[in-house]
Amino acid sequence: MEQAPSVDVRDFSLWYGNFQALLSVSAAFKPGIITGLIGPSGCGKTTLLRSFNRINERYGNVKTTGNITILGKNILDTDVSIASLRKRVGMVFQRPNPLPISIYENIVFGVKSHTPGRERKRSAMDQMVESALREVSLWDSVKDDLQRKATELTLEQQQKLCIARLLPLKPDIILMDEPCSALDANGIERIEELITELKSRFTIIMVTHNMAQARRASDECIFMLMGEIVEHCPTKEMFFNPKNEKTAMYIEGRYG
Amino acid sequence: MPSSHPSSNTPPAARKGWRAAVAGIADSIEKPVEVLIRVCGWSSIFLVAAIFLFVLLGAMPVLPKIEWFGEHAFFTSTEWHAKDDHNPSYGVLGMIVGNFAVAAVAMLIAIPLGLAAAVYISEFAGSTTKEWLKIGIEVLAAIPSIVWGFIAVTIIGPMLQKYTGAQWGTNLLNGGIVLGLMSIPLIVSLAEDSLRAVPDSYREAAMALGANKWEVVRRVLFPAAKTGLVASCMLGVGRAIGETMAVLLATGNKNQIPDSLLDPVTTLTAAIASEMGDAVTGSDHMASLFTIGLLLLIITCAINLTANVFIRGHKKKGAA
Ligand SMILES: Nc1ncnc2c1ncn2[C@@H]1O[C@H](COP(=O)(O)OP(=O)(O)OP(=O)(O)O)[C@@H](O)[C@H]1O
Numbered sequence: 001m002e003q004a005p006s007v008d009v010r011d012f013s014l015w016y017g018n019f020q021a022l023l024s025v026s027a028a029f030k031p032g033i034i035t036g037l038i039g040p041s042g043c044g045k046t047t048l049l050r051s052f053n054r055i056n057e058r059y060g061n062v063k064t065t066g067n068i069t070i071l072g073k074n075i076l077d078t079d080v081s082i083a084s085l086r087k088r089v090g091m092v093f094q095r096p097n098p099l100p101i102s103i104y105e106n107i108v109f110g111v112k113s114h115t116p117g118r119e120r121k122r123s124a125m126d127q128m129v130e131s132a133l134r135e136v137s138l139w140d141s142v143k144d145d146l147q148r149k150a151t152e153l154t155l156e157q158q159q160k161l162c163i164a165r166l167l168p169l170k171p172d173i174i175l176m177d178e179p180c181s182a183l184d185a186n187g188i189e190r191i192e193e194l195i196t197e198l199k200s201r202f203t204i205i206m207v208t209h210n211m212a213q214a215r216r217a218s219d220e221c222i223f224m225l226m227g228e229i230v231e232h233c234p235t236k237e238m239f240f241n242p243k244n245e246k247t248a249m250y251i252e253g254r255y256g
Numbered sequence: 257m258p259s260s261h262p263s264s265n266t267p268p269a270a271r272k273g274w275r276a277a278v279a280g281i282a283d284s285i286e287k288p289v290e291v292l293i294r295v296c297g298w299s300s301i302f303l304v305a306a307i308f309l310f311v312l313l314g315a316m317p318v319l320p321k322i323e324w325f326g327e328h329a330f331f332t333s334t335e336w337h338a339k340d341d342h343n344p345s346y347g348v349l350g351m352i353v354g355n356f357a358v359a360a361v362a363m364l365i366a367i368p369l370g371l372a373a374a375v376y377i378s379e380f381a382g383s384t385t386k387e388w389l390k391i392g393i394e395v396l397a398a399i400p401s402i403v404w405g406f407i408a409v410t411i412i413g414p415m416l417q418k419y420t421g422a423q424w425g426t427n428l429l430n431g432g433i434v435l436g437l438m439s440i441p442l443i444v445s446l447a448e449d450s451l452r453a454v455p456d457s458y459r460e461a462a463m464a465l466g467a468n469k470w471e472v473v474r475r476v477l478f479p480a481a482k483t484g485l486v487a488s489c490m491l492g493v494g495r496a497i498g499e500t501m502a503v504l505l506a507t508g509n510k511n512q513i514p515d516s517l518l519d520p521v522t523t524l525t526a527a528i529a530s531e532m533g534d535a536v537t538g539s540d541h542m543a544s545l546f547t548i549g550l551l552l553l554i555i556t557c558a559i560n561l562t563a564n565v566f567i568r569g570h571k572k573k574g575a576a
């Protein structure tokens with residue numbers, strides 16, 4: 001039986017001022033797998049990804065039409081709570097961006113936003129920090145100094161922390177915008193491993209520029225071009241037998 | 257065709273000679289220029305030292321005659337009769353207390369308002385509003401001190417009398433309000449700079465975790481920009497302590513320890529300014545005013561040094 005999609009995009013268009021960055025895009029993202037978003041620079045991958053937690057709206061000039069249904073609710077409805085949307089839809093950025101506060105505070109940052117002060121328990125938060133850091137295998141290297149400033153960690157550790165700080169919020173969906181592009185080869189390998197370990201419990205949508213990475217790490221792939229989705233299919237199929245000529249050209253490295 | 261450019265119409269050989277000459281000049285002036293630049297660099301230190309020396313020398317004649325601590329001494333008395341040649345008394349306690357009291361009231365007003373305005377400008381205002389507000393802040397900063405003095409005397413004073421029943425309109429509160437308003441632009445522009453310097457990725461990180469704008473300010477921007485914000489407030493304090501003209505007009509210039517916010521007070525700066533005109537060059541009176549100046553210089557330098565040490569300390573900690 002086909003599982004219900006956790007993110008369902010229907011005829012979604014987005015404008016930055018007068019420039020239309022997404023042209024009536026439709027796609028369904030399945031839970032429990034990693035969907036890769038690929039395409040040449042400027043095709044709208046980041047724009048699409050940033051629409052799923054509505055963080056694009058911080059630029060005042062963004063207009064949208066269409067629907068994005070996440071877990072049964074159109075998130076573009078006016079009555080949607082941005083805070084609870086972002087609790088369910090976590091995001092990992094291209095450059096690791098831990099907050100310039102302690103490791104501990106980074107992990108509980110989201111939880112503190114979502115629970116009123118009197119309902120927070122120290123012991124519960126300690127527990128949360130430990131399990132989140134264990135899940136990204138960062139616990140052993142930082143457990144002795146959780147008060148250390150998170151921005152002092154190595155880039156790889158920072159990116160792991162950025163993944164770990166989503167976990168206490170128990171998101172359903174994790175968005176990743178080229179999560180490895182700031183890392184070296186070892187870092188890439190370990191973050192990819194981590195993402196693969198996490199995938200069964202989440203819906204992961206990952207933008208990548210790196211064909212090899214898309215091939216290694218994603219289960220399904222979406223190829224975008226000039227604000228449109230050209231092809232969406234299982235990754236294997238896309239790489240071995242692309243249906244669209246443009247997809248084939250891109251995969252062979254004939255676009256930028 | 258005549259031309260002032262030797263390179264355009266001189267034969268190649270001559271051109272080479274000309275180039276060499278220029279290079280030679282460049283070489284020969286390199287050293288003096290370097291020295292000049294170094295002198296300019298160090299001049300700030302020399303200037304500070306020279307000013308200290310100048311003020312100290314000015315104060316020198318009267319320094320042995322002043323009793324510093326004790327019952328009716330410099331630091332313990334509010335009696336200031338420096339003009340009296342036969343039986344002078346030098347008590348600056350009232351000025352010191354007045355100075356700090358006025359500055360404290362000013363900061364109680366300027367720090368919250370200044371930081372709030374900075375947060376609004378950098379985080380909440382749209383881009384057009386932002387431009388206009390920034391222009392407004394700059395204009396506010398450019399208002400001459402004496403104009404603030406007029407405002408204190410003709411607007412704030414009568415208002416205070418009307419609403420608080422104060423006997424005099426020019427008093428500690430008036431001075432504090434005026435100084436507060438005067439310090440706001442400095443605090444706003446420095447605080448806004450340091451908020452703007454916080455990388456946008458921090459804001460996005462926090463927002464993506466579900467924080468609202470206000471939480472971003474409180475939990476991300478304030479900690480991230482803490483050093484700059486504290487420094488902006490300290491420089492505001494420095495400004496408030498060193499300000500003269502407006503304070504002279506606004507405080508009522510009375511050398512006493514205030515009992516309430518509505519008592520007239522004076523400050524070190526106002527006392528100097530109000531007596532300087534009568535002081536005869538070379539007299540003890542003049543030297544005593546220099547003594548007050550020396551004290552003021554020490555206080556403001558101490559505040560600035562503290563601010564600097566604070567910033568350095570934080571930078572080091574951040575880098576470690
Ligand atoms: N804030 C913005 N305002 C105006 N135009 C924008 C904005 N952000 C992106 N764009 C434009 O929208 C288009 C899509 O940009 P987007 O960042 O989504 O591309 P991308 O596929 O992520 O590219 P890359 O691979 O380089 O990251 C580009 O043409 C870009 O110039």
Ligand SMILES: [Mg+2]
Pocket residue numbers: 045046047177207
């Ligand atoms: Mg992008």
